[in-house]
Structure formats: structure tokens, C-alpha cells
Amino acid sequence: MKILLVEDNERVVRFITHGLKESGHTTDHAENGRDGLFLAASERYDVIIMDRMLPGNLDGLAIIEALRKAANHTPILILSALSDVDERINGLRAGGDDYLTKPFAFGELLARLDALNRRGRQDAAQTTLEVDDLKMDLLSRRVVRGNRTIQLQPREFKLLEYLMRHAGQVVTRTMLLENVWDYHFDPQTNVVDVHISKLRQKIDADFERSLVKTVRSAGYMIRAEPALERSG
Amino acid sequence: MTRVIRSSAATLATGYVLLGFAALVLFAAPLRYAWQATVEDFRIELLQEDSERFAEVFRLRGPAGLSAFLTERVGMQIAGERILLLADASLRPLAGNLPAWPRGIPDRPGSYTLPVNIDGQRSMVSIVRTALPGGYNLLVGRDVERYAPLERRFWSGLAAAVAVLSVAGLLGGILIRRALLARIHGIQQTVAAIMRGDLSHRLRVRSSGDELDILAQTINRLLEQIEQLVHGVANVSNSIAHDLRTPLAELRSRLEELSLTRPSTEETFQEVDAAVSDVDSVIRIFNALLRLAEIDAGMRRSGFVEVDVADLAGKAIEFYLPAAELENLSFVFRDPGPVLVRGDRVLLGQAINNLVDNALKYVGEGGRITVEVMRRPDGTVTLAVADNGPGIPDAERSKATQRFYRGDASRGTPGVGLGLSLVEAIAKLHGGVLELTDNHPGLRAQLTLQGSLAAEEAESVQERRESLYVASDSTS
Numbered sequence: 001m002k003i004l005l006v007e008d009n010e011r012v013v014r015f016i017t018h019g020l021k022e023s024g025h026t027t028d029h030a031e032n033g034r035d036g037l038f039l040a041a042s043e044r045y046d047v048i049i050m051d052r053m054l055p056g057n058l059d060g061l062a063i064i065e066a067l068r069k070a071a072n073h074t075p076i077l078i079l080s081a082l083s084d085v086d087e088r089i090n091g092l093r094a095g096g097d098d099y100l101t102k103p104f105a106f107g108e109l110l111a112r113l114d115a116l117n118r119r120g121r122q123d124a125a126q127t128t129l130e131v132d133d134l135k136m137d138l139l140s141r142r143v144v145r146g147n148r149t150i151q152l153q154p155r156e157f158k159l160l161e162y163l164m165r166h167a168g169q170v171v172t173r174t175m176l177l178e179n180v181w182d183y184h185f186d187p188q189t190n191v192v193d194v195h196i197s198k199l200r201q202k203i204d205a206d207f208e209r210s211l212v213k214t215v216r217s218a219g220y221m222i223r224a225e226p227a228l229e230r231s232g
Numbered sequence: 233m234t235r236v237i238r239s240s241a242a243t244l245a246t247g248y249v250l251l252g253f254a255a256l257v258l259f260a261a262p263l264r265y266a267w268q269a270t271v272e273d274f275r276i277e278l279l280q281e282d283s284e285r286f287a288e289v290f291r292l293r294g295p296a297g298l299s300a301f302l303t304e305r306v307g308m309q310i311a312g313e314r315i316l317l318l319a320d321a322s323l324r325p326l327a328g329n330l331p332a333w334p335r336g337i338p339d340r341p342g343s344y345t346l347p348v349n350i351d352g353q354r355s356m357v358s359i360v361r362t363a364l365p366g367g368y369n370l371l372v373g374r375d376v377e378r379y380a381p382l383e384r385r386f387w388s389g390l391a392a393a394v395a396v397l398s399v400a401g402l403l404g405g406i407l408i409r410r411a412l413l414a415r416i417h418g419i420q421q422t423v424a425a426i427m428r429g430d431l432s433h434r435l436r437v438r439s440s441g442d443e444l445d446i447l448a449q450t451i452n453r454l455l456e457q458i459e460q461l462v463h464g465v466a467n468v469s470n471s472i473a474h475d476l477r478t479p480l481a482e483l484r485s486r487l488e489e490l491s492l493t494r495p496s497t498e499e500t501f502q503e504v505d506a507a508v509s510d511v512d513s514v515i516r517i518f519n520a521l522l523r524l525a526e527i528d529a530g531m532r533r534s535g536f537v538e539v540d541v542a543d544l545a546g547k548a549i550e551f552y553l554p555a556a557e558l559e560n561l562s563f564v565f566r567d568p569g570p571v572l573v574r575g576d577r578v579l580l581g582q583a584i585n586n587l588v589d590n591a592l593k594y595v596g597e598g599g600r601i602t603v604e605v606m607r608r609p610d611g612t613v614t615l616a617v618a619d620n621g622p623g624i625p626d627a628e629r630s631k632a633t634q635r636f637y638r639g640d641a642s643r644g645t646p647g648v649g650l651g652l653s654l655v656e657a658i659a660k661l662h663g664g665v666l667e668l669t670d671n672h673p674g675l676r677a678q679l680t681l682q683g684s685l686a687a688e689e690a691e692s693v694q695e696r697r698e699s700l701y702v703a704s705d706s707t708s
Contacts, residue, residue, distance in 0.1 A: 083522050085526070085535075085576070085578050085579070086535060103515055105508070105512075155550060181547070181551055183551075183581060183582075185523070185578060185581070185582040185585075186516065186519060187582075188589070188651075189555070189589055190555075191554070191555045194554040194558060195554050197554075198554045216505075217505055217508070
């Protein structure tokens with residue numbers, strides 16, 4: 001991925017660029033709103049990471065609004081020290097695609113960037129999802145593994161759908177809470193893990209290869225071949 | 233502060249005295265005027281009538297006739313009361329009761345009130361001087377000294393009244409000031425004690441219920457609130473310090489050990505991961521606190537929408553169901569279909585989840601959790617989460633919503649002790665309450681909110697369903 005990072009805090013910049021480089025991504029960096037807007041408008045990026053508060057008169061939301069007005073639809077992840085629910089809504093309303101509060105785990109950031117990048121290119125009219133021998137028909141809401149039909153609860157279906165839409169990518173617990181349950185708060189439990197283990201029992205238990213993998217200290221991933229564990 | 237009081241008491245007293253003066257003047261002036269008009273003017277009028285009568289006699293009988301007439305009249309008069317004198321052109325007396333023309337009488341005819349020397353005695357007289365034909369002069373007058381005591385008494389009475397008023401005003405001022413100062417002093421002392429840090433002091437309120445008592449009561453209520461807030465803040469900062477110290481201490485020892493022992497790479501990474509999760513738990517506490525602060529500030533009320541509480545409760549049960557099954561717990565869910573309230577979807581969701589999560593943590597193996605959403609006839613909406621676990625002892629129940637409170641039963645379970653306070657704060661934000669009661673056995677946590685339907689509408693859509701989610705039935 002080619003990523004633009006608009007952020008003024010040096011430490012955060014170092015942390016993010018270093019991590020992204022390790023993960024094989026290239027990063028351009030702007031430390032104020034003016035440079036950020038200039039780079040975002042003149043170059044093509046897969047994803048933009050935008051700090052909410054920037055020095056100078058151009059803050060993160062103003063840049064996003066300017067970009068969107070200029071018909072630039074590059075996915076944008078907003079970084080913010082403000083954790084208020086309202087701030088998140090403001091950020092998304094301004095044209096941001098996702099909102100992450102500082103401090104954050106790098107794995108969380110990377111997973112969200114992957115998801116945003118994928119979403120930018122996804123075929124919206126897709127009606128079937130496939131991972132290895134697991135097939136999901138989004139119209140008839142049928143799930144088949146090999147030649148066996150798997151019965152899923154509606155929420156389990158949604159959970160699996162989200163994992164399969166992001167096949168090969170790490171999906172964090174917070175992303176699952178937000179996208180599968182629409183919970184934008186920290187329930188302070190490990191209930192997501194319980195849901196995953198239940199799902200695993202249904203789609204993995206009786207099969208040779210298990211598809212749903214746990215990524216240590218980051219989240220989960222559904223993937224065709226056995227994945228190497230990755231530490232975030 | 234004392235100076236202000238002093239001047240305000242003095243001003244008050246002075247004001248009262250001045251008001252008294254004004255009232256006295258307003259009372260005395262018309263009296264004096266009436267006296268003047270009726271007594272003096274009438275007297276002059278009488279004298280003028282007499283003069284005219286004597287002038288008539290003079291015209292008819294000449295100077296000698298009037299002299300005889302006057303002499304005859306003087307004989308009948310009480311001496312000193314009346315002045316009668318007929319004099320010729322050179323002011324030599326011809327008849328009357330004065331031996332000589334008194335000095336000090338103006339040259340021209342007219343009526344006067346003035347001091348005149350009579351028999352070597354100076355006295356106040358009202359006098360009418362008339363010029364008669366042929367240069368003769370007639371003087372008719374009356375000694376008014378007789379009335380002087382009356383006037384004197386009037387003035388001395390007035391003066392006495394003024395004196396009494398001044399003394400009373402001064403005394404009153406001093407007394408008012410003393411009373412005021414005593415009570416202000418009391419307030420000052422209490423406030424000073426409070427400022428020294430002892431918040432338990434209260435102002436003395438007397439039973440009279442006057443203005444100062446009302447002020448004292450208001451200040452007492454203010455102090456009550458301040459005390460609660462200060463204690464709350466002190467409790468919270470204590471608890472924060474305490475709760476944060478544990479993961480921080482762990483983190484510190486972990487890092488120190490790493491730098492001392494320098495273990496193998498694999499082990500180092502494990503330790504670093506553990507350190508990161510220590511930090512995460514600190515961050516989690518801060519996030520919960522920030523959320524509480526956000527709710528307490530009441531800023532989110534602007535974003536209220538219609539929220540279906542029954543739907544949120546159903547979702548929460550569905551969310552926690554797999555975890556409940558692991559513990560062999562069951563859920564009973566009763567709801568009357570969609571139940572709308574005006575509120576914040578995220579916060580209400582979090583409140584309901586916290587209640588369910590709380591029940592799940594404490595109900596114990598094999599327990600049952602009942603979630604009930606109800607529309608009351610008065611238009612309010614209740615959401616109750618009841619369990620049949622050990623519950624909270626009566627003594628501890630009121631503390632359960634305090635920030636960072638963790639009952640003895642909860643030691644060793646995950647959580648930071650902010651769950652119920654968060655629910656309470658969310659309830660408050662929505663104008664509702666959180667009540668914890670005994671479920672015989674277990675705990676019943678009930679959230680009461682304002683429904684968005686009018687009461688009679690709520691009545692008409694009464695309907696109940698009940699769903700049972702039993703642990704063994706994994707497909708429920």
C-alpha cells in the first residue's frame with residue numbers, strides 16, 4: 001500500500017512509519033495541514049491517515065472536507081486523541097471512512113488500513129464469498145463447506161461474512177464489535193472470542209484444515225492456507 | 233467584609249432617623265401653619281375691626297369724643313392685655329392705656345407683629361396703626377406674650393421628639409449592626425473553618441426563617457453539594473491512584489527485570505507483550521473515566537434520537553448468550569415489542585450491556601438472568617436485569633454505583649469497578665434513575681427512563697412476549 005500520513009507528533013510518526021515499513025508499505029509524511037492537503041491532492045494514495053488536530057489553520061476535518069469536495073475518494077482513517085462519541089460522528093460526517101482513538105495498538109491501525117484499502121476496491125455487487133472450500137451465498141444466505149451445508153445463526157452469518165469479506169486480513173476485536181454488532185464502546189469482556197470459538201466449532205471443527213486463525217495480540221483472520229502467526 | 237457591614241448598618245440607621253425627621257417635619261409644618269392662620273391672622277382681623285370702629289367714633293365725635301370713649305374703654309380693660317392709644321400728629325398721647333407712644337412702631341399705618349417697649353418692658357405685640365384725619369394716630373394692639381409658652385412648648389415638644397428619634401435611631405442602628413455582625417460573624421467563622429478544609433461544618437439556621445436564615449439554608453445546601461463533590465473527587469482520585477498503581481507496578485517490575493536479566497529474545501518478546509497488555513489495562517481505565525466525564529458533562533444530550541430499548545436489550549442478550557452458555561447460564565427475556573425512548577443509542581446500548589455483563593459476572597454457575605423491558609402506564613419505560621445469584625448485601629448496595637467500588641464478591645473478576653457508575657451516569661443523562669434492589673435471591677438492577685410515547689398511547693400497545701434462552705439449547 002502507498003499511504004499518506006498527516007501527523008505532527010514526531011513520536012507517533014516514527015511509530016507508524018516504522019511499523020508500516022516493516023509490514024511492507026511505503027509512507028509519505030506531512031506534518032501540517034497545508035502540506036498534507038497538497039500531497040493528498042497531487043499524488044495517488046491507497047489510504048490516508050489523518051490526524052484530527054494539526055498545527056496551522058487547516059485541521060484534519062477541514063482537509064478531509066476539501067478533498068471530498070474535490071471528488072477525491074481515497075479512503076481516510078482519522079486519528080484522534082478525542083474519544084467522544086460525537087467526535088467520531090463528526091469525523092465520519094466530514095468524509096472520513098474510519099476513526100481510531102489514540103493511543104492505539106499498531107495491529108489495530110494496520111488491520112483498519114487493510115480493511116479500508118480493500119473496501120476501496122471491493123466489488124459491491126458481489127453475491128458469493130469464497131475461502132478455500134468454504135462458500136457463502138449472500139443472496140440465499142447459505143453457507144457450504146466442502147459439500148456440507150452449515151447452519152448459522154443470523155449473527156454468526158454476519159460475523160463470518162465480515163471475516164470472509166476481509167479474507168487474508170487481520171480483523172481486530174474492535175472492528176468486529178463495530179461492524180458485526182454495531183457496538184461503538186468497549187464492553188470490557190472477551191465475549192467476541194467466545195463468538196469466534198462458537199463459529200469455529202461450526203465451520204472448522206470437523207474439517208482437516210482450520211480456516212479461522214487467531215493472530216496473536218491483534219485479532220482474527222480467515223485464510224485458505226495455514227498462516228504464519230504475526231505479531232503486531 | 234466587616235467594613236461593608238458596618239457601613240450598611242450605619243446607613244440603615246441613618247436612613248431610618250432621616251425618615252423620622254421627614255415625617256416629623258411633614259407633621260409639624262401644617263400644624264404650625266394652621267396655628268398661624270387661625271390664631272394670629274384672626275387676631276389681627278379683630279384688631280382691624282376695633283380700629284375701624286374707633287375711627288368711626290372719631291369721625292362722629294372728633295378727637296375729644298374718641299378720647300373719652302377710649303378712656304371709658306380702658307377703664308373696663310384688663311391691663312396689659314390690650315393696647316389702646318390715641319396720639320396727636322406729634323405722637324403725644326391723648327388717651328389710652330400707654331403713657332407714651334411706644335418706640336419701634338413703624339411710621340406708616342398697617343398691621344404689625346413686633347416687640348415693643350411698654351412700661352419699660354419689652355414684649356411681643358400684634359398692633360394695628362391707623363392714621364385718623366387731622367394727623368391723629370390711633371394704635372390698637374394686643375400683647376401676644378401670653379401665647380409664647382404655647383409656641384415654646386410646641387417647639388420644645390418637636391425638639392424632644394427629634395432627640396428621642398435620634399437616640400432611638402442610633403440605638404437601633406447599633407443593635408441592628410450588632411445582631412447583623414453576630415450572624416455574619418457566625419457565617420464567617422463557619423466558612424473559615426470550611427476553607428481550612430473541614431467540610432462538615434454547617435451554618436446555624438434559626439427557626440425564625442428570616443432572610444438570613446434563607447441565605448444560611450441556601451449556603452448549607454451549597455456546602456452539602458460541595459462536600460459530596462469533593463468527597464467524590466477524593467474517592468475517585470484515591471481509587472484511580474490505587475487501581476492504576478497495580479498495573480503500573482507490574483509494568484515497572486517487568487521492565488526492570490528485563491533490563492536486569494536480559495533474557496533470550498523469545499522470552500523478551502513475551503515480556504514486552506505482557507507489558508503492552510499492562511499498559512492496555514491502564515488505557516482501558518482512562519477510557520472508561522473519559523467516557524464517564526463525557527456523560528457527566530451532559531454534552532451528548534443534543535444528539536438524542538428515538539431508540540428501541542427492547543431491541544438493544546435483545547441484542548445484548550444475543551451478544552452475551554455464547555458466554556452465558558459456557559457458564560451454563562440461562563436468559564429469560566420479556567418485552568412488549570418495540571419500546572421507544574429518546575436517547576443516545578451508543579450510551580443506552582452500553583448501559584444495557586453493562587447491566588447484563590454485570591449479572592453474568594456475578595450470577596454464578598447455573599444461574600438465570602431475567603431481562604425485562606416494560607412500558608409503565610405513566611409513560612415511563614423500565615428495563616430490569618435480575619439474577620438469582622448471591623446479590624449484594626444491603627449495606628453495600630448503595631455503594632455499588634460509586635466509582636471504582638468493587639464488592640468483596642468481585643475481587644479477582646475482571647473489570648475496573650466503573651460499570652454500574654457508568655450505567656447510573658447514563659441514566660441521569662437521560663433523566664432516569666438506576667435502582668438496585670434485592671431480587672430474593674440475587675440482584676435486580678432496574679433502569680427507569682422517560683418513554684417517548686404519551687401515557688395513553690403506551691397503554692394501548694400493551695402486549696408481552698417472553699423468550700427463554702436456555703443454556704443447553706444452543707440453537708435458541
